[in-house]
Amino acid sequence: MDLLNNLALGFSVAFTLQNLAYAFFGAMLGTLIGVLPGLGPVATIAMLLPSIYALDATPALIMLAGIYYGAQYGGSTTAILINVPGESSSVVTAIDGYKMARAGRAGPALAAAGVGSFFAGCVGTIIIAAFAPPLTELAFKFGPAEYFSLMVLGLIGAVVLASGSLVKAISMIILGLLLGQINTDVISGVPRYSFDIPELTDGIGFVTIAMGVFGFGEIIANLGVHISQREVFTKDVKGLMPTKEDMKRAFPAILRGTALGSLLGVLPGGGALLAAFAAYTVEKKMGLKPGEVPFGQGNIRGVAGPESANNAGAQTSFIPMLTLGIPPNAVMALMVGAMTIKGIQPGPQVMTSNPQLFWGLIASMWVGNAMLIILNLPLIGIWIKLLTVPYRFLFPAIMGFCCIGLYTLNNSSFDVFMGAIFAVVGYVFYKLGCEPAPLLLGFILGPMMEENLRRALLLSRGDWTTFGTRPLSAGLLLAALALIVIVMLPSIKAKRNEAFQDEA
């Protein structure tokens, strides 16, 4: 069995003391930032990128992955306890979870979220291990036209989920793609949009944008809101154990959520958020058994389903990144950046050229998930305490780490100044209701997309129909088109607005 051999290799890598330590550190840190509202995994991973220069590729990626799923986990903790979803994907969890907490059943809610996440994480890991190799095979058949079409699908898929106007979200992608054009053209060697500034001929660092927009921009936005609306309240958590009845109800929801999440996570742009929304809808559609609490008033299924789904989705969203080198969301985009920093070209060849890294990372996800459940259930009390750290101590700390990180990118002040510029840009986006995540995705994919587009056109001698006549490419483009049409349909549009209303 190849699968077992590969997993064995992975576990032998993941179970070294060093890698266990980094998985632990990542998961803890992820939980921490997931608990703290206003500090997301994107900003944190961006902050930590400079530090991975000092690490090997495998522990570095293991740590970053840990932050990612740790944040999913931490985000749901605050969603349940204080109705503040730390992450966008736990927005749904807050609906029923917070109601349960209000009714004194925070323990069972947290346990259902934890157990559901863990189960989903295990299944997700197995799915990655099983499906990554065949997908990698497929990826080798991809030409430039297919890659281009796949990126179009990925980008469209990502914005289908953005709240607010679809046109604005697509505009943000294109803005990101354009910012990615500030570089030296790879084919002709001409510097573009550099305004004779030598630093700009290497392009803007994506860390700079991520920190400026997600780090500083968010801080400015947070400070602009009056304290009274920012304050968070703590609550006592008693009685962790769910009753037998709880488990009986939650378990099928966990199974459904996991299946749905694994499926949606693989789709480019799908990921955790969509999975959580879909799972909640499914649970609602399943109807109520006699004696059950209605949805929206503290139904445990409304916590278990979406939580399992978002964790499974978070897990399987690694598949497009690992097999094709195409990031389905902003966090994965940063992971791709981290790989590039470590000199690994992301793409289908990673599995054969760096099997230790590939399988080690996969195995470490399972290890990390196990650590999360063992650690977090007893530690919930501490996480709550953390919420009492006032924002006025927190945000200068974030600023300090970000600024040092910016400086160490190239040991130059230029990146720090760029960060300041993007702080303003980020605040403008916030004020205008433009979501920045699609911009970052576009920015990362921009150069790749251009290269593939130009290569495809070269190969077809300037014939644009090449994207429609090659079956794989045509299929991917059709799927992208279908996504847009589906979102535009009046009935879905109404549902989508409704779903995002809870977020506001």
Place this chain on the structure above:
Amino acid sequence: MKIKSERDFWSGLMFLGVGLGFAWGATFYSFGSSARPGPGYFPFGLGILLALLGAFTLFEALTIETEDGEKIGAWAWKPLIWITASVAVFGYALPRLGMVISLPLLIVVAASAGDEFKPKEALVNAFILTLGSWLIFIVGLKLTIPLWPPFLGR
């Protein structure tokens, strides 16, 4: 003509302007042909596309009714200026004054952007964070960050 959605109006204007700007900038680079696309090919197309989407957003902002006019609301000038300034000052000061001076400077200036600023707390915070950063980044990760001002002759 009345603006129905302030946010979309300005977003549309921003996309339109930036798109046209990039497209105009692309005309300075060789466009090439479809069979042999030059460095200006992709950005020109993207710029035009962004401008079109911007124009569409603008059009919608002027025609489609919204409930509250989607106002942009008051700008948080104080945090905007202080936070941005603190970052810029840090960038300027770090190579010249070292981390020991520029990091506390950053933290105190940034902290003063908040509406519950207490100088004493900010100083304590600055001290702890500088010590922590020294331990993490310079001792732990061995990054090359200037610690002391160069004129101290290190």
